[in-house]
Amino acid sequence: MLLKLLNKIPNWLIWSMVAFAFIGMIDAFYLTYTHYTGTEIVCTIYAGCNEVAQSEYSKLFGIPLSLLGTFYYFTVLFLSLLYIDTKKHIFAVLIIPIATFGFLFSIYLTYLQLWVIEALCIYCLSSGVTSSLLFIFSMVMLFLCHKKPCQNCS
Amino acid sequence: MNKYTKSVIFWTLAAIVIAVSVFIVIQGAEPSPYSGGDVSIDEITESDWSRGNPDAKVTFIEYSDFQCPACDLFAALTDEMMKEYGNHVNFAYRHFPLKSIHPNAMPAARAVNAAGQQGQFFEMHNLLFLNKYHWEHENAEDVELAFLEFADELKLDSKKFYEDYNSKDNIQSVENDYNNAIKVGLTYTPSFFLNGELTRMPQNPEAFNKIIRDAIEAVE
Numbered sequence: 001m002l003l004k005l006l007n008k009i010p011n012w013l014i015w016s017m018v019a020f021a022f023i024g025m026i027d028a029f030y031l032t033y034t035h036y037t038g039t040e041i042v043c044t045i046y047a048g049c050n051e052v053a054q055s056e057y058s059k060l061f062g063i064p065l066s067l068l069g070t071f072y073y074f075t076v077l078f079l080s081l082l083y084i085d086t087k088k089h090i091f092a093v094l095i096i097p098i099a100t101f102g103f104l105f106s107i108y109l110t111y112l113q114l115w116v117i118e119a120l121c122i123y124c125l126s127s128g129v130t131s132s133l134l135f136i137f138s139m140v141m142l143f144l145c146h147k148k149p150c151q152n153c154s
Numbered sequence: 155m156n157k158y159t160k161s162v163i164f165w166t167l168a169a170i171v172i173a174v175s176v177f178i179v180i181q182g183a184e185p186s187p188y189s190g191g192d193v194s195i196d197e198i199t200e201s202d203w204s205r206g207n208p209d210a211k212v213t214f215i216e217y218s219d220f221q222c223p224a225c226d227l228f229a230a231l232t233d234e235m236m237k238e239y240g241n242h243v244n245f246a247y248r249h250f251p252l253k254s255i256h257p258n259a260m261p262a263a264r265a266v267n268a269a270g271q272q273g274q275f276f277e278m279h280n281l282l283f284l285n286k287y288h289w290e291h292e293n294a295e296d297v298e299l300a301f302l303e304f305a306d307e308l309k310l311d312s313k314k315f316y317e318d319y320n321s322k323d324n325i326q327s328v329e330n331d332y333n334n335a336i337k338v339g340l341t342y343t344p345s346f347f348l349n350g351e352l353t354r355m356p357q358n359p360e361a362f363n364k365i366i367r368d369a370i371e372a373v374e
Contacts, residue, residue, distance in 0.1 A: 022171075033180060081164075081168055085165070
């Protein structure tokens with residue numbers, strides 16, 4: 001149903017997704033790298049990075065959240081690139097639930113930083129911003145489909 | 155150019171961009187000079203603000219900032235730890251006010267030093283951390299008034315406190331601590347040195363105390 005409704009996704013939208021998924025992936029990769037190598041996180045803007053990244057909330061079932069985040073952003077990036085290459089709407093549609101889940105999860109993580117750990121980490125906050133933007137873009141994508149039903153879907 | 159060739163070029167470019175970025179991140183994240191454990195910091199001397207047992211074999215030095223969000227939590231952890239192991243640990247507090255992001259951290263450090271001149275360094279230290287919301291976002295004038303109120307609460311000689319707060323020596327002393335921290339290569343607060351070695355301290359009180367207990371057991 002949704003596949004048929006989808007219009008051609010504007011180039012700026014899909015390339016914005018590529019850009020922010022890429023930024024998010026690099027950010028999460030940096031945190032993953034510091035986690036596994038025991039490197040101090042360079043934290044000059046706000047001082048709580050190491051506190052947040054070492055807290056008990058930084059893992060889920062023993063897997064560092066930063067690693068899960070890297071996979072999450074990589075998936076969104078990969079799907080966006082697949083869409084650009086093939087123009088098959090299924091790849092764009094798949095991004096919508098993934099970005100929604102990522103957004104809800106990052107709200108929870110920001111809550112943890114503010115009220116539970118009471119320390120802020122600039123890299124984690126940046127990830128909150130990129131996942132929010134990805135969510136907004138995916139909602140724009142949905143909005144565009146509903147506004148003007150597809151005439152000549154590929 | 156057919157579609158297949160286009161796809162190959164597209165994915166090759168994408169892979170190159172990702173690989174180069176990952177490489178740059180890894181290069182940038184290489185251990186900074188102070189994380190190798192070979193940093194030498196000055197030992198605790200009489201000019202330091204210290205508590206605990208001056209003859210203890212275990213030394214614990216904290217570089218901290220009164221406006222940093224995690225520092226008050228670690229101040230409480232350190233306080234609890236010192237109540238339990240104070241006889242076995244020589245603890246020193248050094249200032250590392252991150253001036254660029256915490257405009258009141260430097261005045262706070264001076265206020266604590268001024269209280270120290272009347273023997274109440276750690277009492278003022280605790281008061282400032284506990285009542286951070288009272289002063290951390292105030293302007294320069296109001297922040298001084300807040301510190302004077304704390305001085306009253308500790309029954310300090312207000313006149314002397316104010317003189318010491320503004321004295322050149324005091325300002326210089328905080329600057330020296332700051333420069334010392336920068337020279338060592340510290341970039342965040344609080345930074346802890348256990349027996350001269352940069353040590354990550356956990357936020358969990360039991361884990362925090364265990365690190366200290368292990369250090370005590372290792373030397374006694």
